Amino acid sequence: xxxxxxxLLSLALVICIGFxxxxxxxxxxxxxxxxxxxxxxxxxxxxxxxxxxxxxFLLSIGVITILFVAIYKYLPDVSPAWRDVGVGAVATAVxxxxxxxxxxxxxxxxxxxxxxxxxxxxxxxLVWVYYSAQILxxxxxxxxxxxxxxxxxxxxxxxRSIGATRA
Numbered sequence: 001x002x003x004x005x006x007x008l009l010s011l012a013l014v015i016c017i018g019f020x021x022x023x024x025x026x027x028x029x030x031x032x033x034x035x036x037x038x039x040x041x042x043x044x045x046x047x048x049x050x051x052x053x054x055x056x057f058l059l060s061i062g063v064i065t066i067l068f069v070a071i072y073k074y075l076p077d078v079s080p081a082w083r084d085v086g087v088g089a090v091a092t093a094v095x096x097x098x099x100x101x102x103x104x105x106x107x108x109x110x111x112x113x114x115x116x117x118x119x120x121x122x123x124x125x126l127v128w129v130y131y132s133a134q135i136l137x138x139x140x141x142x143x144x145x146x147x148x149x150x151x152x153x154x155x156x157x158x159x160r161s162i163g164a165t166r167a
Contacts, residue, residue, distance in 0.1 A: 010075055017067045021132065024060060025100055031056050032105050057097060064100075065093040071136070072143050084147035092139025096132060103128040 035049040068089035072080065106124055116123070 013070065013074065017071060020067060021064070024063060025103065025128065028056060028060065028100055029103075053101075057101060060097045060100060061090075061093050064096055065089045068092045068096075068136075068139060072140060076140075080143060080147045081150075081152045084143055084150060084152055087146055088139050088143025091142055092135055095138070096135045099128065099131045099135065103131075 031052060035052060038049065065086075066089075069085050072085045072088055073082070103124055
């Protein structure tokens with residue numbers, strides 16, 4: 001029963017974080033669209049648009065770093081040190097935010113009348129999901145290697161398989 005509870009909690013954490021990342025992407029897309037609209041409307045607001053994009057980039061890195069810290073600290077079978085998790089989460093968040101910014105830039109400023117229309121946006125969204133998964137795994141591996149190099153990688157709470165019996 002404990003193994004099932006552990007798996008359900010892990011699944012709930014991943015679903016919640018995935019939802020929060022989708023909300024973050026939606027907000028970035030909306031901001032990119034607003035910036036594109038006002039940049040065309042008022043030419044003098046270009047610097048304000050860049051300031052908003054920079055603020056969005058830094059805020060996204062901060063929020064996504066916290067989400068990756070939660071993933072890297074509580075999901076694995078090991079208990080890495082907070083410093084190791086923080087370094088890995090910051091590196092992952094920077095790469096993730098760069099990808100999110102590029103997707104938001106395309107979706108926010110892309111032409112609606114493209115030959116593929118909405119299907120093109122769906123393909124871009126699927127590419128973003130694939131990119132996000134690869135960055136998540138790269139960050140997890142980076143965190144593991146970083147912690148091992150520092151000598152702070154230890155197994156503290158191994159999970160039992162669902163079919164295992166108590167001794």
